[in-house]
Amino acid sequence: MLNQQNMKIFTQSWRPNSTLQLKGIVAMVHGYNSESSWFFELTAVAIAKTGFLVCAIDLQGHGSSDGLPGHIPNIVPIVCDCIQFFDSIKVDHPKLPAFIYGESLGGAIAILVCLKQKRDWNGLILNGSTGGISAKFKPTWPLEKLLPVAAFLAPIWKIVISKLLASKSYKEWKRKLVVKNPNRKASGKPPMATALELLRVSEYIRRHCHELEVTMLMVHGEDDVVCDYRSARFIYESAASEDKRLKIFPSMWHQLIGEPKENMELVYGFILS
Known part of the structure; x- marks a missing residue:
């Protein structure tokens, strides 16, 4: 589709x-450094098989969508993209x-959509949602304090984080498979402007x-070291929702689709039920 910025x-x-x-x-809204196909599509297909119409987009700068790889200087246009497409399906x-x-950043985007469209959704499902970035993946001091200036002067310059996200998100053979995605645009190093925006969104x-x-x-x-589960608990406890539930899975990492088969079946069986 063409969005409000005339991007494909x-x-x-x-x-x-x-x-x-x-x-x-x-x-469905995928996370940073991901797309609506590849691993994310496995979840979409599993949900569709149970009788749901499932839809998704590639965020700007991800997958097959226009935009500089991994460059998200402002989350608002991406939220608008989601609303534009999802509304076209719902109508x-x-x-x-x-x-x-x-999932992950997609969870934060889903929250922003629900805050904007307060009564337009029957339910919100958050999987490893960004509600606060782990200290292990924040920019090192003093870069975090200087990030606004750095993002202004060099918005697309990539910042080094501790490790590639795949190495702390997916277990076993799956971490190698995610890196081999032929349509993967972004690396594990977000541009300065993106890093700043992720911190702003979390706050x-x-x-x-x-x-x-x-x-x-x-x-x-x-054991999610990318998006701390304590931030998820804060969102859960703060939300005014009358019907809400939080499930923390012991010993599991950031990407629950990246868990061994028995863990994955436990998580997604719980979601579908």
Whole structure:
């Protein structure tokens, strides 16, 4: 689709077998350095097989969408892209319940969508959501303090973080597979402007998550060193949602799809149920 900035944004959707009656819509938002295909698509297909119409976009600077690789100087246009596409799906199915699902940064974006569209969603599912970046992956001192100046002077210059995200997100053979994604644009080093925006988004969510009223399910790995589970707990406890649940999985990492088979089946069985 063409977004409000006249950029080409890649979109796709998955439908269940035609003999199944649609149960609802699940709009999915991937995380930083990811896309709507590859690993993320495994979750989309699994949800579609249970009877849901699933849709997703590639964020700006990711996958097949326009934009500089991994460059997110402002999250607002990306939130608008999601709303534009997801609304186009919902308008064709006005009677179906609609749920929004986000992983990592996609979880933060899903929260921002729900804050903007307070009564337009029947449920919010957050998987390893960004609500606060782990100290291990924040820019080192004094760079964090100088980040606003650095982002202004060199917005696309890439900042070194401790380790590549894949090395602390995916277990076993899956970390090698994610790096081999032929459509992967960004590396594990976010540009200066992106790093600053991620910190801003995390702080904004901490200040406004009490406004969330949507039915909410949160899942998180206890050993997630990218997005700390304690930040997820803060969002859960702060949200005004009457129906909410948080599940912390012991010994699991940031990307729950990257866990061994038995862990993965436990997590996604819990989400689907």
